Amino acid sequence: MGIFAFKLPDIGEGVVEGEVVEWMVSVGDTVKEDDPILSVMTDKATVEIPSPTDGVVKSIVGEPGTILAVGQVCIEFETDGEGTPAEETPEPAEEVVEEIVEETAPEPAAPEPQAVPEPAPSPAPAPTPVVVAAPGARPLASPAVRQRARESGIDLTTVAGSGPAGRITHADLDSWKDAGSPVAAGGPSRSAKTGTTEVPVIGLRRKISESMTASYTTIPHFSYFEEVDITHLDELRVHLNATRSEGQPKLTYLPFIMQALVKALGENPVCNALFDDDKGVVTRHEAVHLGIATQTDRGLYVPVVKHVEAQDVWQSASEMQRVSQAARDGTAGLDELTGSTFTITSLGRMGGLGATPIINKPEVGILGVHNAVDTPVVRAGQIVVRKMLRLSSSWDHRVVDGWDGAMLVQRLKTLLENPATIFM
Numbered sequence: 001m002g003i004f005a006f007k008l009p010d011i012g013e014g015v016v017e018g019e020v021v022e023w024m025v026s027v028g029d030t031v032k033e034d035d036p037i038l039s040v041m042t043d044k045a046t047v048e049i050p051s052p053t054d055g056v057v058k059s060i061v062g063e064p065g066t067i068l069a070v071g072q073v074c075i076e077f078e079t080d081g082e083g084t085p086a087e088e089t090p091e092p093a094e095e096v097v098e099e100i101v102e103e104t105a106p107e108p109a110a111p112e113p114q115a116v117p118e119p120a121p122s123p124a125p126a127p128t129p130v131v132v133a134a135p136g137a138r139p140l141a142s143p144a145v146r147q148r149a150r151e152s153g154i155d156l157t158t159v160a161g162s163g164p165a166g167r168i169t170h171a172d173l174d175s176w177k178d179a180g181s182p183v184a185a186g187g188p189s190r191s192a193k194t195g196t197t198e199v200p201v202i203g204l205r206r207k208i209s210e211s212m213t214a215s216y217t218t219i220p221h222f223s224y225f226e227e228v229d230i231t232h233l234d235e236l237r238v239h240l241n242a243t244r245s246e247g248q249p250k251l252t253y254l255p256f257i258m259q260a261l262v263k264a265l266g267e268n269p270v271c272n273a274l275f276d277d278d279k280g281v282v283t284r285h286e287a288v289h290l291g292i293a294t295q296t297d298r299g300l301y302v303p304v305v306k307h308v309e310a311q312d313v314w315q316s317a318s319e320m321q322r323v324s325q326a327a328r329d330g331t332a333g334l335d336e337l338t339g340s341t342f343t344i345t346s347l348g349r350m351g352g353l354g355a356t357p358i359i360n361k362p363e364v365g366i367l368g369v370h371n372a373v374d375t376p377v378v379r380a381g382q383i384v385v386r387k388m389l390r391l392s393s394s395w396d397h398r399v400v401d402g403w404d405g406a407m408l409v410q411r412l413k414t415l416l417e418n419p420a421t422i423f424m
């Protein structure tokens with residue numbers, strides 16, 4: 001028998017550390033080679049680590065939320081072989097060991113209990129006199145008790161007070177309710193709640209927190225809003241869905257917006273760019289790689305549709321559905337979660353009048369899409385009902401001027417209101 005010490009492997013893409021998201025095994029478990037043992041989140045993606053060997057888990061390092069360095073021993077197996085050679089099993093970093101010891105050190109042993117004689121029973125307290133306010137008299141009660149009585153629909157003149165001089169206390173209100181006294185017409189009784197729940201900010205939620213903080217604190221955002229008449233676009237969408245071939249996806253508005261963005265970003269290249277603020281360099285991209293903000297049960301992911309400029313509307317719809325579903329399923333790879341040059345965030349049916357989306361750093365802009373609503377508008381002096389779509393955008397004011405952001409949104413508006421021009 002031997003001990004196999006397994007170190008956190010090099011996940012690639014310059015990753016030097018990872019956060020423990022979940023251990024799939026416990027000490028004492030028997031595992032087979034390639035069984036999943038550990039889920040690790042890096043700056044790029046969540047990666048599932050398989051077992052490198054058959055064996056029994058002897059020890060593991062790190063609870064969920066712990067940061068492990070690449071090359072650090074994270075788990076030890078007891079195997080049938082000779083185990084890992086000594087020179088290949090370096091001890092974990094000293095500070096990590098100390099941290100683990102501090103977290104797992106047992107409590108000092110409690111002293112042996114000593115026999116203590118039972119105290120003599122205390123005499124029963126004298127009963128507290130209970131007083132009910134005389135008819136027409138104002139009951140004695142503190143402002144807090146009076147407020148609680150009002151909220152609970154309790155008439156204080158019907159409550160017996162047990163405090164000094166018949167003052168009504170909170171305990172008296174509880175006793176009044178426990179006794180089954182009727183509640184006044186003010187509604188059902190309500191009570192204050194004091195419970196709390198602590199939720200550790202770890203895993204994807206920690207990454208989102210760090211990313212949003214970095215974006216919001218380092219990028220001077222400005223936002224721009226517009227309303228778009230997509231009546232003709234909706235007619236085209238309905239027609240294409242009714243006549244689509246077998247295997248073609250059902251079209252939403254987003255594939256049309258993606259295709260329109262290809263044109264708008266091509267004409268406004270300052271908006272399709274990444275800003276390295278450490279180097280002071282803006283890199284403008286010819287390719288249009290669109291991040292699609294996707295809500296999952298694990299948090300917000302931004303899978304990427306690559307090279308939208310080389311796709312038609314059907315291909316954009318298919319690829320958007322594929323990467324979004326992969327993000328929801330947790331099967332999206334590193335390449336599918338990185339490399340965007342511009343991001344779309346859609347509130348879908350939740351709608352809303354507007355929003356101020358936070359830029360997906362190091363990008364310089366983001367587009368928020370709200371729901372389409374039938375709205376009365378004025379056309380040629382007449383009030384007509386049109387299908388209106390609201391857009392919200394945010395821009396990095398260090399490299400995108402207000403004119404540039406507004407020009408892109410206005411160009412997008414023109415294309416969407418005249419959908420044939422998207423494909424010309």
